[in-house]
Amino acid sequence: MTEDHALWEAIGNLHRTRRDLIAQLAHVVREEGEHACSFCHAEPPDVTVLVGPGVAICDRCVELCREILSLGAQGRR
Numbered sequence: 001m002t003e004d005h006a007l008w009e010a011i012g013n014l015h016r017t018r019r020d021l022i023a024q025l026a027h028v029v030r031e032e033g034e035h036a037c038s039f040c041h042a043e044p045p046d047v048t049v050l051v052g053p054g055v056a057i058c059d060r061c062v063e064l065c066r067e068i069l070s071l072g073a074q075g076r077r
């Protein structure tokens, strides 16, 4: 196997893992959609809440985290 093949296979595995994770989270959202966000306490149907073990986060907080992380990434440049 060439290096390129190994790289593409690794990227393929990464996408599969990501898809599996998204499918699992979507499952959790459907089953436990009544949970409030652990960070801002918003509840469905105002927000979509992802529920993990012992913690939940809503789509608004995810978006806020994305902005914060992207600011952090810019600061490191």
Ligand SMILES: [Zn+2]
Pocket: 037, 038, 039, 040, 041, 042, 057, 058, 059, 060, 061, 062
């Ligand atoms: Zn929230």
